[in-house]
Amino acid sequence: MHDEKMNRRTALKKTLNTGLVAGAVASMPPWGLSALAQGETLVPFSDMPEDYSRPTAQPGGTHFLDTRQISSFYTDNKDFYVVQHYGQPELDVANYKLSVTGMVDNEREYSLADLRSRSQVQIDAGFECGGNRAGGLFQGLIGNARWGGVSLRSILEECGVQADGKEIVFFGGDSGTENIRDTDVEQNFARSLHVEDAMRDVNMLALEMNGEALPQLHGRPVRLLIPGFYGVANVKWLTQIHVQNRRYMGRFMGRDYVTLKREAVGSEERWVEHSVTRTQLKSSVVRVTKLGNRHKITGFVLNDGTPLRSVEVKIDNGPWQEAQIDPQSTQYSWKLFTLDWNGAGRGEHTLVSRVTDANGHVQPTVEQMPEKVSRWENYAQFPRTLVI
DSSP states (O other): OHHHHHHHHHHHHHHHHTTSBTTTGGGOOOOOOOSOOTTOEEOOBTTSOTTOOOOOOOTTSOBOOOGGGOOSSSOOTTTSOBOOSSOOOOOOGGGOEEEEEESBSSOEEEEHHHHHHSOOEEEEEEEEOTTOOSTTTTTOSEEEEEEEEEEHHHHHHHHTBOTTOOEEEEEEEEEEEEEETTEEEEEEEEEEEEHHHHTOTTOEEEEEETTEEOOGGGTTTOEEEOTTBOGGGSOSSEEEEEEESSOOOOIIIIISSEEEEEEEETTEEEEEEEEOOBOOOEEEEEEEEEETTEEEEEEEEEOSSOOEEEEEEEETTSOEEEOEEOTTOOTTSOEEEEEEEOSOOSSEEEEEEEEEETTOOBOOOGGGSOOBOSSOOOOSOOOEEEEO
16 A cells, blocks of 8 residues: 555656646546446537537548547547548558668668667657647547657667758658649658757657557558647658758648748738647647536647646636646646536536646637638637537
8 A cells, every 4th residue: 555655656746747737736636537437428519510420430531539538548549530641551561661861970771670679768648630620620630649669869869960950851651742833743741850859858759559569540660759749740651861951841841731820020010931830738628527417527738748837617607717637647648637517507508728838828719819821720719518
């Protein structure tokens, strides 16, 4: 019993040190989110179609969660969302090679056996698609998993990034033909990072997902994992890492996954383009359950890893109430939260959540969002409606 208490205390201390909610975790009552208990039922949202259902996952298709069904800290590999742009290639695992090229002291190739023989690391990381949204998908392009693999930094240091190397490009094995100015051009999916971002200790060449070999739909045999960034940064079916001295301007950095928004530039207001990179501060209510006369509100938080100050829920025109965050949460995982809703009256209700980080940044309302022209980075507060 003493060891069990010590292990729990150690786990809580570790959670605090990884930047969850300063001063909050140790005082939390026992937290639990599981499959529906006996007699517990889902309360339907009135902002969703009555016949709403998630389509069955299909090879080559987009797959998303029915967020009302989130019931555990880790997302099952078969439920974790899937988005791809050039299909889902089946790489030859037996003969797989990852090449490191460009402005490095030692260009190298790594087989899958080479990567598996190296020191392995693990991290809990959740992320969403840069195009995740409220309407239609109800925040379903989302997931959280325990990833295992090799430190990206260790590979880059072994190859020796040269002083003039400024940008690191990650190429996937998925390719397609683009028609650019009446010319057909074959391109591979690719994303890039500045060297400083690529060298973060938490970045990984992922070989495992939730204790299993990386599933084919999630990039078998190797995918890039950049915690705190939108899903597009986590290049699947990784085949090449290339170091160069200039900005990479491929489709998915320079033309697509680009947010065009109005902002102040000096004394002028201008439309400015930004590549979709770090995850914006976001929360959402996704599930309400009923057991007897008691109700429980559940939601998630995602951000770039900055510690959080609070997550709050407002019911109708009432005060903001602080929600309870799952103490399993770590710096880069999703943060599931719950709020017990006592005394819910009959009729229609509106629920909305907001998250505040340790720097005082508060999740904006729709009206407070910057004016933008793109479907990317949808992080506004998401009011939900239901009828009791």
